[in-house]
Amino acid sequence: MSNIVRLAIRNLNRQHDEWRMEMSYVERLTRVEFTNLSKVLYPEKRITKAKVIEYYVKMAPRMLGILADRPMVLTRFPDGVGSEGFYEKDLPLGTPSWVQRFKTYSEAAQREINYVVCNDLDTLIWLANLAALELHMTLSKTDELEKPDLVLFDVDPRPPADVYNVIDVTLLLKERLEALGLRSYVKTSGKKGLHVVVPIAREYSFSQTREFVHQIAKYLSKESSTVVSEFSKVKEPRTVYVDYLQNSHGRTMICPYSLRAVPQATVSMPLSWHDVKKGLKPEKFTLFNAVESPSNPWERLFEDKQKLKV
Amino acid sequence: MEEQNVHIPKRPFWSGTVTIGLVSVPVKLYTMTFDKAFSFRFLHKQDGQPLKYQKVCVKENKVVPWEDTVKGYEVTKNHFIVFEKEELRAAEPQSSQKIRIDKFVDYLSVDPIYFEKSYALTPDKNDEAYSLLLTALQTMQKAGAGKITLRTKEYPVLLHAYKGALVLTTLRYAYEIADPGSLEELKELKEPEKKELDLAKKIVADLSGDFDITEYKDGYEERIRQLISKKMKGETIVAERPVKEEAKELMVALQETLKQLKEK
Numbered sequence: 121m122s123n124i125v126r127l128a129i130r131n132l133n134r135q136h137d138e139w140r141m142e143m144s145y146v147e148r149l150t151r152v153e154f155t156n157l158s159k160v161l162y163p164e165k166r167i168t169k170a171k172v173i174e175y176y177v178k179m180a181p182r183m184l185g186i187l188a189d190r191p192m193v194l195t196r197f198p199d200g201v202g203s204e205g206f207y208e209k210d211l212p213l214g215t216p217s218w219v220q221r222f223k224t225y226s227e228a229a230q231r232e233i234n235y236v237v238c239n240d241l242d243t244l245i246w247l248a249n250l251a252a253l254e255l256h257m258t259l260s261k262t263d264e265l266e267k268p269d270l271v272l273f274d275v276d277p278r279p280p281a282d283v284y285n286v287i288d289v290t291l292l293l294k295e296r297l298e299a300l301g302l303r304s305y306v307k308t309s310g311k312k313g314l315h316v317v318v319p320i321a322r323e324y325s326f327s328q329t330r331e332f333v334h335q336i337a338k339y340l341s342k343e344s345s346t347v348v349s350e351f352s353k354v355k356e357p358r359t360v361y362v363d364y365l366q367n368s369h370g371r372t373m374i375c376p377y378s379l380r381a382v383p384q385a386t387v388s389m390p391l392s393w394h395d396v397k398k399g400l401k402p403e404k405f406t407l408f409n410a411v412e413s414p415s416n417p418w419e420r421l422f423e424d425k426q427k428l429k430v
Numbered sequence: 431m432e433e434q435n436v437h438i439p440k441r442p443f444w445s446g447t448v449t450i451g452l453v454s455v456p457v458k459l460y461t462m463t464f465d466k467a468f469s470f471r472f473l474h475k476q477d478g479q480p481l482k483y484q485k486v487c488v489k490e491n492k493v494v495p496w497e498d499t500v501k502g503y504e505v506t507k508n509h510f511i512v513f514e515k516e517e518l519r520a521a522e523p524q525s526s527q528k529i530r531i532d533k534f535v536d537y538l539s540v541d542p543i544y545f546e547k548s549y550a551l552t553p554d555k556n557d558e559a560y561s562l563l564l565t566a567l568q569t570m571q572k573a574g575a576g577k578i579t580l581r582t583k584e585y586p587v588l589l590h591a592y593k594g595a596l597v598l599t600t601l602r603y604a605y606e607i608a609d610p611g612s613l614e615e616l617k618e619l620k621e622p623e624k625k626e627l628d629l630a631k632k633i634v635a636d637l638s639g640d641f642d643i644t645e646y647k648d649g650y651e652e653r654i655r656q657l658i659s660k661k662m663k664g665e666t667i668v669a670e671r672p673v674k675e676e677a678k679e680l681m682v683a684l685q686e687t688l689k690q691l692k693e694k
Contacts, residue, residue: 174683
């Protein structure tokens with residue numbers, strides 16, 4: 121046998137010994153190079169990063185459709201929930217070249233921002249590996265950033281108002297939307313509130329959708345004494361705020377099925393409307409059981425492009 | 431990758447003297463033959479890490495360190511006579527550092543079936559005696575027959591001239607070789623007919639030639655060598671770290687999701 125081959129074999133063996141890269145069989149299935157898989161990200165529930173990634177892998181078929189072509193804002197917790205997390209709008213350092221990105225001017229930041237766009241499974245896995253527990257997405261898409269395809273009603277209680285008040289207000293909102301001929305979708309925020317989303321044709325500006333939500337919020341505040349529709353009144357206790365301001369350029373919504381960075385590892389869980397009734401406990405939807413929900417109530421979200429009367 | 435030579439190692443592995451009656455020829459021994467220098471290592475399929483062999487106690491299912499091992503001779507099944515390492519060492523033959531030649535024989539009269547391993551001899555310190563012995567064997571086409579003690583075993587040996595060197599070949603003992611004549615199938619062979627035998631002889635004559643070992647190549651080894659160079663050019667060989675338990679579940683999830691996404 122030639123010496124060159126012998127040398128080659130010896131080198132291969134040496135590489136086996138010397139390479140200490142974060143590689144494994146798993147990673148042949150993805151381009152992501154995993155790091156610190158055994159790091160605990162939810163100390164109270166002993167959830168490791170591997171489990172978080174596994175969760176997003178399992179939810180990917182339900183998430184990738186709605187995430188597609190939307191700039192994202194990440195909330196990263198490299199040292200786990202309970203330690204300091206940080207918002208990240210710009211691409212993180214060392215972003216692999218295969219991650220899609222979208223550059224645009226941010227009015228809030230007064231500068232150009234390179235957003236991550238999650239259009240494939242590998243990007244979702246990569247985000248999870250960054251400990252980006254919370255995935256926030258814009259209400260419009262990159263090709264027409266000023267024309268939202270989603271209208272968001274963020275129904276949020278102020279203590280001691282609680283989930284019962286939120287459910288009442290949300291059902292009232294649903295009725296109102298139905299009266300206007302609009303189909304709406306509901307999900308838990310993963311915290312105390314509920315989110316109601318109306319998919320629309322991309323014909324309206326953010327100021328139009330924002331005003332639309334504002335008008336309905338004002339209507340609800342007349343119908344129900346608990347509802348407040350104005351930001352200035354948010355601090356009033358025992359109220360439910362219907363936030364319309366999120367329907368703005370550069371603002372985001374927590375993505376359906378995204379984890380939340382709270383100790384219980386809750387998720388923003390899409391619901392069927394018939395689940396929204398007395399007894400609904402938003403906090404019971406967590407990393408552990410979200411996977412088991414048999415179907416995605418938001419599956420038909422984009423099926424018809426609804427028109428608003430503005 | 432063309433080069434196929436087997437090189438003689440840099441260091442002798444034995445040195446001593448060839449003794450013929452009262453004559454001594456100081457020599458060094460170099461290994462000259464190599465069994466399949468080509469070998470694979472066993473790896474763990476899932477993570478690609480090298481595997482090692484360990485001595486595990488059958489009863490306790492525990493790894494036993496070398497100091498705690500002894501050697502046993504199995505008298506009957508599962509019944510052993512135990513030997514400490516020192517006992518065996520005491521019984522080892524004295525390595526005399528000598529190759530004792532008893533007589534000279536016709537090299538070609540020794541059937542190669544006895545040949546085991548060959549070693550190249552070189553002169554140690556003084557090369558006059560070496561040169562003399564080499565030239566004598568060369569011109570007379572003779573080989574010295576005798577004995578050497580290597581490590582714990584005594585071997586019959588043959589010393590002959592080969593390509594300008596003295597070469598020592600260890601031989602197998604008579605009892606280490608079976609007599610093929612005792613195989614049942616060979617006991618009642620039919621005599622061939624004359625016509626057939628003539629034809630067979632003609633074929634043999636037609637295909638006769640000089641023997642050239644370099645005409646023979648190990649096809650398997652060559653294919654493996656090709657695969658190695660391909661893989662070295664950058665495919666699929668990856669050094670890896672052990673896959674942790676939790677990463678395994680992640681892998682299963684990943685496979686399932688990839689399948690689901692493909693079906694969509």
